[in-house]
Amino acid sequence: MYQTNYHRASSVDDAVKLLKSSDDGKLLAGGMTLIAAMKTRLAAPSDLIDLRHVGELKGISVAGKEVTIAAGTTHAEVAAHGELARACHAICHLASHIGDPHVRHMGTIGGSIANNDPAADYPAGLLALGATIVTNSREIAADDYFTGMFETALEEGEVVTAVKFTAPDQCGYAKFPNPASRYALTGVFVARRGGEVRVAVTGAGDDGVFRATAIEEALAGSFDPSALEGVSVSADDLMSDIHASADYRANLVVVMAKRAVAAAKG
Amino acid sequence: MSKVEMMVNGRKVAGEVEDRTLLVHFLRENLGMTGTHVGCDTSQCGACVVHLDGKAVKSCSMLAAQASGSDVITIEGLAAGGELHPVQAAFKEHHGLQCGFCTPGMIMAAVDMINRHPGGLDEKTVRAELEGNICRCTGYHNIVKAILAASGQMSAGAARAA
Known part of the structure; x- marks a missing residue:
């Protein structure tokens, strides 16, 4: 880890002040990503502003x-x-x-x-x-x-x-964890409010979290795992890496959506 | 440089450290308390687990400065008056270690787990709760047995005391 300067913020205003007066400062919350990134020198902030002791947060x-x-x-x-x-x-x-x-x-x-x-x-x-x-x-x-x-x-x-x-009328989350990191290889959260269903997918997208509209439309008609039979998601904008191909993730999105709906219906 | 002060195993300690110093290095190098281990250095293995204000945390993933003002318990702080903590005794009894490198973190994680489940634990819960602790000898079977035994003993003790 490169050298850094640690500051402990007493309030949100104090944190903003410390951040603005630093050269290349970063806010430190729990640090579970940032400290690890600093150890591998993927991040090297000049200053760390610790938010963990700010009561209002x-x-x-x-x-x-x-x-x-x-x-x-x-x-x-x-x-x-x-x-x-x-x-x-x-x-x-x-x-x-x-x-x-x-x-x-x-x-x-x-x-x-x-x-x-x-x-x-x-x-x-x-x-x-x-x-x-x-x-x-x-x-x-x-x-x-x-x-x-x-x-x-x-x-x-x-x-x-x-x-x-x-809080929605019903909601559920299902993730397929990467067996090593336990990050989501694909995770799907479904939420239903009346006839409106929102479905968001993490771990699978090429550019971060996204809404799966094809799944939302199918579930708006019937909020049941069976409504997703035959529904498929395009692999075009999904991630391919050593852990899984885009096609595999596209399949996982539907499988996890079914499990999330089943969980939501409890 | 930062001046850090904290309670470690009930003793007030202080030191002047570089801001980038990790808590585990402060414990091992400044205080000479080498019971807390560094296994992977990538926040995965859990050999460095200590209790910070009563909660299990990975001391390789936080700065000593972050812990300043806190109450820290390490593996050295568990045994009282030369008598092993029930979890330590259970690891000995059930042979919950092979090479022993992961053991300090396993025991600190186990004590935290048992504290959070005062009603007792089952095997499935113990295995899920050990997610953040890796035993390279793959000696999980006896580790799980030891934690279940200690949990049973500590819950029974708590019930008697109540």
Whole structure:
């Protein structure tokens, strides 16, 4: 790891100030990706601004169907939150399968979506839920927020402070984990509100998380795994790598969508 | 350079370290506590697991500066007064180790797992919860047996105390 300068932010405003006064600073949430990237010298920020001790970035609130998760909330906290599980079990299920128990004690929802790894779980959840990403300066719809592989709509000096969404009528998440890394080789989150179904796919796209419209249309007619019999997804914009070909991932998208719907119907 | 201060196994410690110093290196090199191991250095193997403010974390994946002000427990802090912690005793009894390199992390992960499941554990849960700990000898069978035995013993102890 190259040299860096560590700063501990006391508030979001303080973090923004520290970030702006640094040469090439980065915000440090749980660090489960950033520290590993720094160790391999894939990242070399001049300054790290630690958000882990910022009180205003902690906590989950559930009021009826309205859910707000502060950006610094860890995966373990999301996974174990009883009230959230009653409102939207699938998001807890998703969080409980990120990495491993030790990673889930440090990694945060804000860190995950600020990084927008193409195989991370939360981007699929938030896109399918039609969530709103709240920052220190504005609110961004998930549809506009995830702009590509490791790319988001965040501007310089902008900090994710929370995500919020209205719990859908039914939702489910299924992922086929890479057997080595446990990142999603393909993960599919489905959410139904009345007759509207949103389906988001992570791990498979060539340019990060995306909505699978063919699957959405099939499920809008009948929210049942059987509605996906014979439905196929084009492999054109999917990823091919040593782990799986685009064709294999295209098949997995449909299989995982079926499992996600089955999970949603519980 | 950063001045870091933390409680390690109930003892207040302090040191001046480079900001890039990992917690595991602070423990091993500054404090000379070599019970916490570095296995893979890529955040996968879990040999470096310690407890930070009561939760299992990978000490190779956080900076010492991040841990400043926290309460850290390492494998050296488990045995009380020369008597093995129930999880350590169970690993000995059930031969939950072969080469022993992963053992400190396995035991710290096991204690955390048992704390989070006070009602007891089953084999499926233990195997799923060991996701972040790799045993290169592939000695999982006896590790799982040891954790189940310790969990049973500790839950029974808690029930008696209640």
